[in-house]
Amino acid sequence: MADEKEREASEYIMADLHKRIKEAFEVFDHDVNNTVDVREVGTIIRSLGCSPTEGELHDFIAEIEEEEPTGYIRFEKFLPVMTKTLLERKYRPISEDILLRAFEVLDTAKRGFLTKDELIKYMTEEGEPFSQEEMEEMLSAAIDPESNSLNYREYVAMMVIDEN
Known part of the structure; x- marks a missing residue:
């Protein structure tokens, strides 16, 4: 029973996290086609409470960018990397x-x-x-x-x- 409750709690946390990420992404998805301009990625990450340096932001973008850079980032590539970033509490702001x-x-x-x-x-x-x-x-x-x-x-x- 405890395992079932933990699994449900974990699923709820993940669903809430994915919802927050999707909402932040959608603010900059001006064409409503599940893509954002690569120049907006830093603003999206920061709106989710992270404070990456320019170097960290560059690495993040390199991880989610297409093989042939298009200038746009797709949500399906952004979501798993941003989820992992938030779960690992990376790029936390300074106290x-x-x-x-x-x-x-x-x-x-x-x-x-x-x-x-x-x-x-x-x-x-x-x-x-x-x-x-x-x-x-x-x-x-x-x-x-x-x-x-x-x-x-x-x-x-x-x-x-x-x-x-």
């Missing part, structure tokens, strides 16, 4: 405290904020640099137009995904 500590390291004067210029410098010259488009998107979301700076405590609290 709030780690993110805060990272900003604090950059804020050597311990002011509680970074200026727009400092942010641009760190995001384009260090680590995995932001593209121009990513930089503009972050600045529009993060920079307070009045102070021309980023209050990183407020930003981190807004950006962190609640896992519960």
